[in-house]
Amino acid sequence: MGQIQSAQDGISAWPVSSALDTGLRTLRAHDPLIFEGDDADHLYEVIEGVIRVYKVFYDGRRQIMAFAFPGDIIGLGQADIYSFDCDALTFARVRTISKADLLRTVRERPELGAQMLEMASREITAAQSLSITLCRKSAIERVASFLCSLAERRRDIGTSQTLSVPMTRADIADYLGLTIETVSRNITKLKSLDVISLPTPGTVLIHDMKRLKRIGDCEVDTRAA
Amino acid sequence: MGQIQSAQDGISAWPVSSALDTGLRTLRAHDPLIFEGDDADHLYEVIEGVIRVYKVFYDGRRQIMAFAFPGDIIGLGQADIYSFDCDALTFARVRTISKADLLRTVRERPELGAQMLEMASREITAAQSLSITLCRKSAIERVASFLCSLAERRRDIGTSQTLSVPMTRADIADYLGLTIETVSRNITKLKSLDVISLPTPGTVLIHDMKRLKRIGDCEVDTRAA
DNA sequence: CGGTGTGTTGAGGCACATCAAGCCAGGTGG
């Protein structure tokens, strides 16, 4: 249970890995993958499961910077040492890619460099849109846009769909810059607005995708009861 | 007045531009450089002055995503069209770089691709740290870390230094996700803590760099009077 | 001289944090 669909787009969305000597690694839930300060000599491509990328502060507060799903690459924005911690949210498999190998290969096949730049571009866009989410949006807008972005990763966009949400309220809170209580209250609010329901724990049923998206994009005034 | 030091590291920190057919463009304060939705066919390297990168929302609110200083590249994270607006904060000069030319050149000289990836990496790091600033920090911590990051761009880090701050309170507020009043109040608070002073408008004198940095890094409890 | 843009300061309100209590499911041990 709680297991994310394995890469539905086939073996790997990222052609670089197929041109390289790569390894595989299997993680159980909560197994660590990267510690902040480690030598950043590898990239990781998520094959199955969900990986949690986060920073812990001196005072114990935690900012989750990303949930990495199958097809995502971890470590692109890292120079010599990693600036974050990283562990498995669920059972997961990742492909390990040596950065040294990768750079050598890119030298031989420049077109792969463009691919990597594109991946990096996407990561920049993601980080910037997270900035905006965290700064400009109200609590309910953050929760709504979080659910939307989960749904969008599942490709099959319709008006109604069920969504596996393997992360706890604490994970969501630390990703959205809220407390678990506020996350919980706003999920309840979305329920009472008939936009979603929770058939089982760890599952969200989206009734009205368009409305959820409008709320997440700040196009709805949700202050009324 | 209000003019930022021109690139003190010489002609260009970015070797790519020297290998390419590039153009130059001069902007007066408030001249636009990029409109959201434009074809993203160029990158821009700031030579002199400060460029403001921002998004405007349907409701008129504005999020400044970056202030670009000499040596910075604008447009790296953009696919086919720009997703932001961009104008000059001060008098500025930028080098225009055709993306098509650039890609062609990278194909011939793969080592430039690695350079670009590094630039992209830096941008990812910047965007992520902005996320954290916006989400985890109190108002005074945001203002302090903003001043610190301005000071760090000036390289010469000591315990005391004067800083040219060419942006208005509104710019700072829209960068930090605060209101102009809150920015003003917290600058006053930093003054009354004897960490900074304002010799003239547009100039900040940092008395205690270490303390400012500690505040910006959330290592100080500033709730007491 | 009034008009405009920028910055500062004060009073009050609101959204979210904090503190606290309780529900439910699952596990463990008597």
Add this chain to the structure above:
DNA sequence: CCACCTGGCTTGATGTGCCTCAACACACCG
């Protein structure tokens, strides 16, 4: 079997940091 604990989640009461609204100081300019 029940008693008890634990972890995840929800809900309520209260506090607080920042926003909102408002007034004013100051420089610049036609």
